[in-house]
Amino acid sequence: MxxxxxxxxxxxxxxxxxxxxxxxxxxxxxxxxxxxxxxxxxxxxxxxxxxxxxxxxxxxxxxxxxxxxxxxxxxxxxxxxxxxxxxxDQIDVARAEAAKQRAEQRLAAGGPDIDIARAEAALKRALNRLKAVS
Missing domain, CATH: 2.60.15.10 (F0F1 ATP synthase delta/epsilon subunit, N-terminal)
Structure with missing residues (x-):
């Protein structure tokens, strides 16, 4: 072979x-x-x-x-x-969950002081890390 x-x-x-x-x-x-x-x-x-x-x-x-x-x-x-x-195998799931929650809270709060694009990118990164370990 x-x-x-x-x-x-x-x-x-x-x-x-x-x-x-x-x-x-x-x-x-x-x-x-x-x-x-x-x-x-x-x-x-x-x-x-x-x-x-x-x-x-x-x-x-x-x-x-x-x-x-x-x-x-x-x-x-x-x-x-x-x-x-x-x-x-190197992803800290608790840290990724915390980052996801923070990003979701920022997006929910809204307001003029919130950088929406940055919060959305942070949420995408956190969700991607969680997807890798699921």
Whole structure:
């Protein structure tokens, strides 16, 4: 049987390297929809939106919550430069729930002092983190 072809996946943020391993398949939340990459994919650069990166390796799927950024695919290498990223096994559920509640309270309160776009983005990030662990 032929050896399974893999590609290198690197997920980095300004603070740290979140993930770096050889994987079979990667799905990312592209700005215009989900994008999936197998080894030897054509070169590509795309913006990312808040969403989940799904990593397929050894018959399992790992989820990584990302908060925007960029993906570059080249030479069987997928590099994700994310504004923020957390592996599902590293997410503090209580902290994510608290962030969700704070954002919902800000949006419910309204008023001229509330930055609606910022509160909506915070809510999306918190919901995305909770989705990764569910």
């Amino acid at each position: 032929a050896e399974e072809k893999l590609q290198r996946l690197e997920v980095v943020t300004p603070e740290r390297k979140v993930y770096s391993e050889d994987v079979r398949f990667v799905v990312v939340p592209g700005s215009e929809g989900e994008l999936g990459f197998l080894p030897d994919h054509a070169p590509l650069v795309s913006a990312l939106k808040i969403g989940l990166v799904r990593v397929h390796k050894d018959g399992k799927v790992l989820k990584i919550a990302v908060s925007g950024g960029f993906v570059e695919v080249r030479n069987s290498r997928v590099t994700i430069l994310a504004n923020a990223a957390e592996r599902e």
